[in-house]
Amino acid sequence: MKRRTLLAALAAATVLSGIAGPGSGEARAQDGYPQQPVRLVVPFAAGGSTDLVGRVIAQGMGERLGQQVVVENKGGAGGNLGATAVAQSAPDGYTILMGTIATHALSASLYAKPPFDPEKDFAPIVLLVTVPNVLTVNKDYPAKDVKELIARLKEKPGEEVWSSSGNGTPLHLSGQLFMTMTGTDMIHVPYQGSGPALVDALSGAVPINFDNLPSSSGHIKGGALRALAVTTKTRVPLFPDVPTMEEAGVPGYETNTWNALFAPAGTPPEVVAKLNAAANEALKDPAVVERLAGVGATVVGGTPEQLAAHVTSEIARWRPVIEAAGVRMD
Incomplete structure (x- = not known):
């Protein structure tokens, strides 16, 4: 009887498994996610x-x-x-x-x-x-604030170079918007990310940079980069002395x-x-x-x-x- 009972139980389990259908294994796998x-x-x-x-x-x-x-x-x-x-x-x-x-x-x-x-x-x-964006220049760059940068760019239209993390990125658009709103012209040097762009910003090869604040913050704190403005509506608690772009002389400018x-x-x-x-x-x-x-x-x-x-x-x-x-x- 015990043998008959065991066989019956096994048969019932097989039938129930068939009723559950092929998706039941997938459901169990999802229940155990992640398994790798x-x-x-x-x-x-x-x-x-x-x-x-x-x-x-x-x-x-x-x-x-x-x-x-x-x-x-x-x-x-x-x-x-x-x-x-x-x-x-x-x-x-x-x-x-x-x-x-x-x-x-x-x-x-x-x-x-x-x-x-x-x-x-x-x-x-x-x-x-x-994440706020930030406009920075190399520590040895002549412009000490946004107004001085704009004046320099207007004296040398199309000569100064600036970097971003790549074509079509928000940082590229931040720079484009800056030029449009200030009537200036710079040569854009796109990179495949903020990391490579920062290498040339730190060396001074491409001294002007639009970046996300997190990747530049350590270099700003260390003095290798000078933050001219953050691009948000309000100042950033991490850098309370850095003005917003609007405060720095570009009314209506905001990106993040x-x-x-x-x-x-x-x-x-x-x-x-x-x-x-x-x-x-x-x-x-x-x-x-x-x-x-x-x-x-x-x-x-x-x-x-x-x-x-x-x-x-x-x-x-x-x-x-x-x-x-x-x-x-x-």
């Missing part, structure tokens, strides 16, 4: 603001997910190379993107044929931080950037929810908040739905700015 390291693609070179924020968040999320979150730098095309790679990855939660204003707000208007749709090709996870996590479209909601929870928990960690605040980044956090709404509003906000600046990428 997660790859976080940072679409810019190492050493820049996005890379810095990405590494802080990766460590914090890895501690909460129980699996390592590995940062992979894949720079190029203003962030689009790395973003495209993630959009085309398997939607299983093991490849995610450190998205930026460049990849998810600007590319839609900058390119006649964008390589991806920032709203349709990604599953939003969470808005991580907002942000970092957020995205997965490929079609990633299971359960997986997105786990990534969102891990990121939000990391952002509440006092040590994480302190590290990010120490470089000028402001923690945000929130839901996937809030990030989706943010992307939509940012695309609408930047489109007229891009058109007015006359910037177009092909």
